[in-house]
Amino acid sequence: xxxxxxxxxxxxxxxxxxxxxxxxxxxxxxxxxxxxxxxxxxxxxxxxxxxxxxxxxxxxxxxxxxxxxxxxxxxxxxxxxxxxxxxxxxxxxxxxxxxxxxxxxxxxxxxxxxxxxxxxxxxxxxxxxxxxxxxxxxxxxxxxxxxxxxxxxxxxxxxxxxxxxxxxxxxxxxxxxxxxxxxxxxxxxxxxxxxxxxxxxxxxxxxxxxxxxxxxxxxxxxxxxxxxxxxxxxxxxxxxxxxxxxxxxxxxxxxxxxxxxxxxxxxxxxxxxxxxxxxxxxxxxxxxxxxxxx
Amino acid sequence: xxxxxxxxxxxxxxxxxxxxxxxxxxxxxxxxxxxxxxxxxxxxxxxxxxxxxxxxxxxxxxxxxxxxxxxxxxxxxxxxxxxxxxxxxxxxxxxxxxxxxxxxxxxxxxxxxxxxxxxxxxxxxxxxxxxxxxxxxxxxxxxxxxxxxxxxxxxxxxxxxxxxxxxxxxxxxxxxxxxxxxxxxxxxxxxxxxxxxxxxxxxxxxxxxxxxxxxxxxxxxxxxxxxxxxxxxxxxxxxxxxxxxxxxxxxxxxxxxxxxxxxxxxxxxxxxxxxxxxxxxxxxxxxxxxxxxxxxxxxx
Numbered sequence: 001x002x003x004x005x006x007x008x009x010x011x012x013x014x015x016x017x018x019x020x021x022x023x024x025x026x027x028x029x030x031x032x033x034x035x036x037x038x039x040x041x042x043x044x045x046x047x048x049x050x051x052x053x054x055x056x057x058x059x060x061x062x063x064x065x066x067x068x069x070x071x072x073x074x075x076x077x078x079x080x081x082x083x084x085x086x087x088x089x090x091x092x093x094x095x096x097x098x099x100x101x102x103x104x105x106x107x108x109x110x111x112x113x114x115x116x117x118x119x120x121x122x123x124x125x126x127x128x129x130x131x132x133x134x135x136x137x138x139x140x141x142x143x144x145x146x147x148x149x150x151x152x153x154x155x156x157x158x159x160x161x162x163x164x165x166x167x168x169x170x171x172x173x174x175x176x177x178x179x180x181x182x183x184x185x186x187x188x189x190x191x192x193x194x195x196x197x198x199x200x201x202x203x204x205x206x207x208x209x210x211x212x213x214x215x216x217x218x219x220x221x222x223x224x225x226x227x228x229x230x231x232x233x234x235x236x237x238x239x240x241x242x243x244x245x246x247x248x249x250x251x252x253x254x255x256x257x258x259x260x261x262x263x264x265x266x267x268x269x270x271x272x273x274x275x276x277x278x279x280x281x282x283x284x285x286x287x288x289x290x291x292x293x294x
Numbered sequence: 295x296x297x298x299x300x301x302x303x304x305x306x307x308x309x310x311x312x313x314x315x316x317x318x319x320x321x322x323x324x325x326x327x328x329x330x331x332x333x334x335x336x337x338x339x340x341x342x343x344x345x346x347x348x349x350x351x352x353x354x355x356x357x358x359x360x361x362x363x364x365x366x367x368x369x370x371x372x373x374x375x376x377x378x379x380x381x382x383x384x385x386x387x388x389x390x391x392x393x394x395x396x397x398x399x400x401x402x403x404x405x406x407x408x409x410x411x412x413x414x415x416x417x418x419x420x421x422x423x424x425x426x427x428x429x430x431x432x433x434x435x436x437x438x439x440x441x442x443x444x445x446x447x448x449x450x451x452x453x454x455x456x457x458x459x460x461x462x463x464x465x466x467x468x469x470x471x472x473x474x475x476x477x478x479x480x481x482x483x484x485x486x487x488x489x490x491x492x493x494x495x496x497x498x499x500x501x502x503x504x505x506x507x508x509x510x511x512x513x514x515x516x517x518x519x520x521x522x523x524x525x526x527x528x529x530x531x532x533x534x535x536x537x538x539x540x541x542x543x544x545x546x547x548x549x550x551x552x553x554x555x556x557x558x559x560x561x562x563x564x565x566x567x568x569x570x571x572x573x574x575x576x577x578x579x580x581x582x583x584x585x586x587x588x589x590x591x592x593x594x
């Protein structure tokens with residue numbers, strides 16, 4: 001009976017358009033972009049071959065080093081922050097709010113769907129110092145502290161960025177991890193309680209190991225997203241002050257479109273892709289090992 | 295994975311042993327602690343939005359001269375009209391809709407058809423093809439921007455909204471194909487075999503039988519893709535080379551620069567318009583949105 005379901009013409013009609021568009025928009029440009037890495041120029045002036053120049057430049061460019069370091073620092077801190085804050089929320093939902101948690105869950109989730117540009121501008125104003133101190137500085141003033149010019153130096157701007165992105169996404173990870181926590185059978189928890197485990201010890205020895213798989217998939221998902229951070233940075237600081245908060249994605253964008261260096265931009269994009277693949281692979285391997293041990 | 299347990303409640307069947315007074319007291323203390331945590335959470339999540347809204351109806355002098363905590367002295371609803379017309383947010387919203395709606399329709403139609411072909415149809419190489427689609431989720435969009443820019447420039451598509459529509463469709467397909475193929479797993483093949491016995495072609499069966507069966511999934515995937523595309527900045531920033539083509543995100547990003555830095559009310563009104571659009575959808579469809587976005591994250 002598989003004759004009908006194996007109808008080649010039908011398969012072509014159903015799959016063809018999607019495959020064609022996907023190939024044209026994603027696969028071909030990917031290979032094409034690799035080719036750009038060996039050229040100089042842009043689509044308006046034309047391209048000339050430049051061998052490995054872009055790669056040697058990449059290795060020596062201090063701006064690339066800064067951007068790579070910023071990207072990694074940001075990704076590690078935000079990933080840890082998102083997943084830990086999300087896990088704490090999920091524990092709160094499951095063990096303290098129980099049935100009442102649906103409303104809180106829904107409320108805490110909603111920043112996820114807000115446009116990043118809007119959130120970025122909002123946080124700019126929340127943390128602003130002039131012309132009018134925003135709520136955060138007003139709060140500091142109320143406690144008798146001096147206002148802080150958060151966006152005046154890269155260090156504090158970085159932390160505002162971190163706070164904003166954790167604010168945006170902790171509700172998302174809470175729901176993701178919540179789904180893992182409710183899967184833990186009641187009997188397991190109940191028997192652990194009868195054995196005298198409670199509170200932190202219950203969480204440390206029973207709940208945490210059992211939710212390790214879903215924690216790991218959250219980590220992989222989170223690190224993959226945070227390495228590609230772009231919107232938040234552009235909307236909040238636009239890479240500044242100076243280039244103090246410029247990740248690889250933004251540096252690639254500036255090289256390509258502000259300075260019209262397509263070849264160099266493509267090389268930075270390639271570096272970003274390699275970093276993403278390596279980090280995902282590393283996290284994946286670690287998570288595999290943990291799974292087999294426990 | 296275990297997304298459908300989202301609504302399941304826990305611990306319904308707990309037997310509660312009689313507690314000694316000390317433990318009961320600690321329990322009450324614990325409740326207070328929980329309440330404080332929830333209150334703090336609510337303030338942190340909700341207050342920024344309330345502040346944003348209140349500021350959007352303040353006049354400039356009210357914003358500059360009074361405390362940032364204060365309520366508006368007068369409610370300046372005109373800020374919204376100002377943002378919409380003088381600030382061009384109306385035009386940007388129209389552009390966004392003109393790019394998002396066709397892209398969404400294409401993604402859903404092509405993605406569902408491909409998911410059907412990859413999951414229900416039986417042929418050699420279908421798992422490999424699915425893997426090829428999956429690979430698309432790993433690639434950072436930066437990897438495809440420059441060649442696409444050249445492509446659109448050379449084909450004369452620059453200067454229209456087509457680059458946005460095509461790029462959104464191409465980048466949205468991997469996740470959609472994957473999610474639809476997963477949903478089709480739950481639909482038995484016999485359903486289609488029986489239908490085709492009655493003489494209907496498999497294409498007809500796809501359209502009239504499979505689409506109604508997966509309509510819930512279509513709504514979920516559609517919502518997920520809607521938020522991705524509507525909130526996108528990178529692609530819109532790359533391919534909108536004139537002010538007339540700006541989407542709402544690009545327009546909002548340039549709002550202060552275009553409009554003069556001193557107009558705070560309209561700026562906040564513009565942010566509000568952008569935020570409340572997505573918020574309204576969330577208000578009505580939040581369970582679907584939560585389910586869709588989280589199941590998109592847990593692939594396999």
